[in-house]
Amino acid sequence: MQPEKQRIITYFIEEARDHLDTIEQGLLDWRNTIENPEIIQEMFLAARAIQGGAAMLNFRGIQKIARFIEKYFQEIQKYPLSADGEVEMLLRQILAALKELLVQLSGNLNLNDELVNQVMLVVEPAEKELERRLKVLTSRMEQMRSRITIKARNEGEYLSLTGQSTLQAISQAIAQVGGTITRRHWQPNEGGEMDLAIEVQMPDFLNLDEIPKAIASTGGTIDNCHLEVLRTCRQCYYYHGHSDVVCALHPDGPEEEFCRDWESRKERTKGQKEWF
DSSP states (O other), X not given: OOHHHHHHHHHHHHHHHHHHHHHHHHHHTHHHHTTOHHHHHHHHHHHHHHHHHHHHHTOHHHHHHHHHHHHHHXXXXXXXXXXXXXXXXXXXXXXXXXXHHHHHHHHHSSOOHHHHHHHHXXXXXXXXXXXXXXXXXXXXXXXXXXXEEEEEEOSSEEXXXXXXXXXXXXXXXXXXXXXXXXXXXXXXXXXXXXXXXXXXXXXXXXXXXXXXXXXHHTTOEEEEEEEEEOOOOSSSOOOOSOSSEEESSOTTOOSSSOOTTEEEOHHHHTTOOOOO
């Protein structure tokens, strides 16, 4: 093996160990971790880093396991799931298999195909069981009626609304009017309950006022709704909602009060609420 490749593999092993430690630390206090989006995000990014490095070096066993962990943490970020001892045990089993492959790799900078196959025989049933449990839980969540917050936009309009519906019904409503859900996540409200926050992108030729109509048609209720027509600068293209900014096209000052092409001055706009 060429010295350069040995160096790259050694570096990957060191990085993978650090990322694995991040995931294992999250599992040490799983009950609190599952309620902390920031820690779940860190675990997701750690798994993604291992997966990416393994893919680059063609270590398919490591890549496959890390990819499953990555997808699992990505999914549970969307749902307020409670701690489950069985889920924790299955995750530990999968991580132990990943660690076993890294130990072998650190020994001779290569993976034995037979060992990889043996490890995967142990891992795959655990992965299938986790997928089954997640599917059951997320299905319940999608059908549970919840408070919702929706932010939607097209080229010339901005819509914000709050109400009550299910994730399943909201998805149907957005698809019905030709929109695309670009982000969805659960967030705690002042009462300690979970609200469903959804961001939507609509094609420029479709009006945003079709969204509340579609939500009502799928059984949702709307508490309040605000639709705003966005203004544009004469030489710029978009509206962003900031006034204390510098425009790349107009360094001597904006030609209109608002412009999405302007770049914020961080020291002067710190703490201002972003739209999305």
